[in-house]
Structures are given as structure tokens and as C-alpha cells.
Amino acid sequence: MNLVVVSNRVSRASATEPMTGGLAAALLPVVEKSGAIWVGSSGRVREGAQKEPFAEIESLGKGALALLDLPAAHYAGYYEGFANSALWPALHSRTDLIRSSHDDYKSYREVNSFMARALLRFRKPETVFWIQDYHFLALGAELRELGVTHPLGFFLHTPWPTRDIFGGVPHSRELVEAMLAYDLIGFQTDDDRDNFLSFVENDLGLDIAGGVVASKFGMSRCAVFPIGIDPAKFAAHAAKAASHPDVSRLRRSLNGEKLAIGVDRVDYSKGLINRIEAFDRMLTLQPQLKRSVSLLQIATLSRGAIEAYGDLQNQLAKLVSDVNGRHGEVDWTPIRYLNKGFSQTVLAGLYRTAQVGLVTPLHDGMNLVAKEYVAAQNPVDPGVLVLSKFAGAANELDTALMVNPHDIDGMARTIATAFSMPLVERRMRWEAMMTKLRAGTIQDWFSDFVDALQNAHAASAKASGDLAPEDPPVVWPARSFSSIVGNRFH
């Protein structure tokens, strides 16, 4: 098998460099180990027609990374426009934040079509394509349009909302119809899959049997594959990071205070305002906690060109400064607020230093920070995870202290409870969560999906009487790749 994985954002960072986004961090180790080709955006754009779309190709462990410069005329409409100002808000149930024009949709489709043409270079008879996330809902349909008959899988890292909410996305029906070109559509949770199927049934009027939809493209199977982490690797990072300067400086600066930690992109889905308000409320309700607890909030800035994100950055900065101004003392600051990223190793060390992990999104596909916080804990003295019931991770990590992020008073009380939880209870809860993490690692997620994709494709091909894929035409001029990728591609 020749696996080609596609996502908008990729990562080439090692464990010692800052990592952006859960998807890229999760895929990196599995691409490295499996020998897959990972295709994504270089983060740069290019003007005019492109003879050679791949800007960079390099090795990545046993696999390779192939990066494209996306078309300059369509990049903003695709990324900031349709993907992040129509799909992202709707997928996180914030239709009030949808701001997207028909030109944005056109650009989104153009970029999906551009990516499809670029992918033809990797087509061999045994190729399997696995597309990631909401940036490429229509990529499968574009590939089929180009005559690709290979297995096509899709995994959505975000939630999928109820059908009325997804119906708020311009062109929603056309997009879901296009998604049915995938042989397998994977979701993080049962609710996400059920919401999607409900849209297919009620808004497209298609029949569903056992999670399988028949459409003009053939059969498409919808199933749940909760994404995991490598808990052993995270635990090893955490132990190793104890001596890292950032981690030891943090420990020294605490003067015996207990610490809560939050690590998020600044995004309205993450519930950061509610979290800070809950911390504020806790200090008001229980003033005896002042000087004995504090919060380290790592908040990496994201999508700043979009108005809703710029507004949130300003609102958060103001709120943190207000809370620190009201509760702070000459020798104590309640909230340390940092707009910078850390490597996975340092993050693991910071997680292990904190007695409480705060993961309180209003909506989240999975949230791997929740899993990483748990895996990084010291087994003999583990911290407590406070987790939103609206994170996908809540399905598995059900012995965390669960909160409703809209209930500020409730969250304030729960954070205080977490700080004072006795060791026996902490260990019991932590061990139960570790058992779940070990039972569903990132390697399991990867191989379960790829196996299911091959089965779904075989079932669909059998049902429609299709034969093996033909030899492909090459759309862009063939060019021999460097020794990095050898003769695996044209």
C-alpha cells in the first residue's frame, strides 16, 4: 500500500520545537513510522498558473512531506474565508459568526480542485488517499471527477453539529453531497456521526443502512474513530523535561503554590473567557485560596486576520489584566498569560508541574491537550483533569472532573475541588483515564482507520462491480523526484 495523507497544516517539527494544532502534532509520529506521504500547504502562496505545484519535498522518518504553494488568488477566500469563517464557526455551533461570501466558497472549491490535481502525481495502482479535516470536504469529489477510483478516506477532527446548524453553512447540501465521494468518513464521536447521517437522511433524502449511504458515487461508510495520543511517549517526555530550564524555573517560581494549567489556541470554541471568569469567581468565593493557587494559561494566537479572533484576543488580554489587577498582590499574580507556543517536551514538563489541568472548551472535536495532560502526570502523585462535557475527550476520560463551561459558578467550585482532592481519589481517577489512553493510542487510530478504509472501498467496489484502478494520466509534467521519495511516485 502507498498511503497518501492530506491536510492543510503539516508539521515537520521535532519534539523540541513548538507545535501548532492538534492534528499536525498527532499525525507527525504516525507518518514518520508508517512511511506515508504527507501532503499539505507550505504556508506560502504563488501567483499565476503553476507548472510544478510542489514547492518542497523532504523525508520525514520513513515517510515524506510534500508541500504545495497554494494559489495566491484563492488562499484568503479558502482559509480565512470559507474554511474558517463559514465551516469552522458552524462546526462549532457558532452560526452567528459565519461571515462568508460566494467568492469565498468559489475559492474553497478552487483550492480543493487544485489539491486534487496535485495529488495525481502520487497515484499508483496501490495508492490509498486519506484526507484530513474541514479544509477539504470536497477533495474526494474532485478526485473522483478526475477519474480516481482508489480508496478515498476522510477524517473530521472537529465536531459535526446538528443538521439545522450545519444547514446554516452556505452551500451545505452541495458540500455534504460531495463528501459522499469518500469511501469512509470518520468522526470523533457517535454524536458527530449521527448528526452527519441525520443531515444526509433528512436534507439529502438518502437512505442509510448500518451507517452506509448509497449515493451517485457508490457506497460511503460513516464510522467513529476517536483520535488518541502516544501515552508512553508523553510520559517519557514529561519525566525528561523536569530538568528543562523553563520547567525548573516555573517550579522554583511557585513558592509552594499549587498551579492550574490551560493550553489552547486563542479560539472562541475553547471557552477561554468562561475559564478565566471561573478562576476569577473562585478567588472571589474562596479568598483563602489567594497566594496558594495560580493559573498558567498558554494561549497561542491563531487566525488573527479574522475579526472574531482579533476581538477575542483583545477581550482576553483585557480580562486577564482585570483579574490580575483586582486579585493580585505585590508578591503574587493569579494568572500568568503567555501568547507563545512550547515544544511537546516542555509542554509535558509544564503539565506535570501543574496539580490541575483545565480543558474547558464550549465545543471540541476531541481535544488532545486533555489526553496529554493525563499522560504527563507523575503516577505516584497525579494531578486532576477538569474537563468540559462538550469536548470529544469526555467520552473516554469520564473519571475527569466534568464541567459545563457555561456554568461559571459550577466551574469555579469544581476548580477549587480539584486543587484540594486527596491523593487516593486522584490516583483512582488518573489510573482509570490512563487505562483508556493505553487502549486507544494514536497508532491504533491510524491503523484502524486505514484498515476500515480498505474494507469500505472493497465493499463499495464490489457493490458497483468496479475493477482495479487503471494507470493514471499525469496532469502536471512528470518530474523525477529526489532520492528522498525514490520511485514511489511519478
Ligand code: F6P
Ligand atoms: O480540527 C482541529 C484542527 O485541525 C486542529 O488541529 C487545529 O487546532 C485547527 O483545527 C486548525 O488550525 P489552523 O487553522 O491553525 O491550521
